[in-house]
Amino acid sequence: MIIFENQTNIIINNDVLIFLEKIKNSICKNDVELIIVDNNKIKELNKTYLNKDYATDVLSFPLNYKDIKLDSSEMILGSIVISIDKAIEIQDKFKHPLKYELAILFTHALLHLLGYDHETDNGEHRQKESLILKKFGIKNSLIDRSLI
Numbered sequence: 001m002i003i004f005e006n007q008t009n010i011i012i013n014n015d016v017l018i019f020l021e022k023i024k025n026s027i028c029k030n031d032v033e034l035i036i037v038d039n040n041k042i043k044e045l046n047k048t049y050l051n052k053d054y055a056t057d058v059l060s061f062p063l064n065y066k067d068i069k070l071d072s073s074e075m076i077l078g079s080i081v082i083s084i085d086k087a088i089e090i091q092d093k094f095k096h097p098l099k100y101e102l103a104i105l106f107t108h109a110l111l112h113l114l115g116y117d118h119e120t121d122n123g124e125h126r127q128k129e130s131l132i133l134k135k136f137g138i139k140n141s142l143i144d145r146s147l148i
Contacts, residue, residue, distance in 0.1 A: 003033040003076075010084045012036060016099045020106050023136055027110055033079040034106065042083040057086040058142075060109035080109040100138050107132055108142040 002021050006012055024032060037045075039055035046052045046059060062078040082105050091101035107129055116125035129141040 001031045003031060004036075005033070006036045007041060008036055008038050008084050010036070010088075012084075012102075013099075016102060019099055019136070020103060023103055023107055023132065024110060026135065027107075027132060028077070028114060031076045032110060032113065033076065035079060035081045036084050037081055039083050039085040042081060042086070045081060055083055055086060057090065058082050058105040058109045060112040062113050077110070077113040080106060080113070082106065082109075094140065096138075103136065103138060104133060104140070104142050 002017060002024060004012075004017055020034065042057075042059065043053070043055040046054065046056050049059070049061070059081045060078060061081070063076055082102060087098060087101045087105060091098045094101070111125055111129055116128060118125035126141065133139075133141050
């Protein structure tokens with residue numbers, strides 16, 4: 001399940017959440033928190049937690065379960081925070097629906113929560129992200145378009 005919180009006044013339609021839930025379920029069964037914020041809030045989070053003083057498109061915050069004994073399918077993986085301002089800006093640039101942009105950002109961050117890291121791996125994150133998104137009719141992954 002996606003635990004959803006919208007901290008903006010931009011309406012996120014239920015069909016978008018259903019689409020993201022389908023993507024999540026194709027990757028894992030764990031619950032994940034999804035928070036939609038504006039550029040000011042994501043900039044604040046980026047500065048506080050990553051010491052980067054700028055607004056970004058998406059952040060992921062894995063939960064640490066080292067001391068808890070749970071079946072791995074019961075664990076909440078963590079939180080994904082998406083800037084709706086950045087998502088709208090990027091979807092305009094790539095001329096695709098906001099639903100697709102949110103799916104791209106969500107998928108990228110969800111893979112981070114599952115341990116993928118495009119900055120240190122040998123392309124596994126990029127390959128997995130592209131494969132998942134293509135399955136849902138989305139052409140450009142976040143990593144792929146950063147290479148353009």
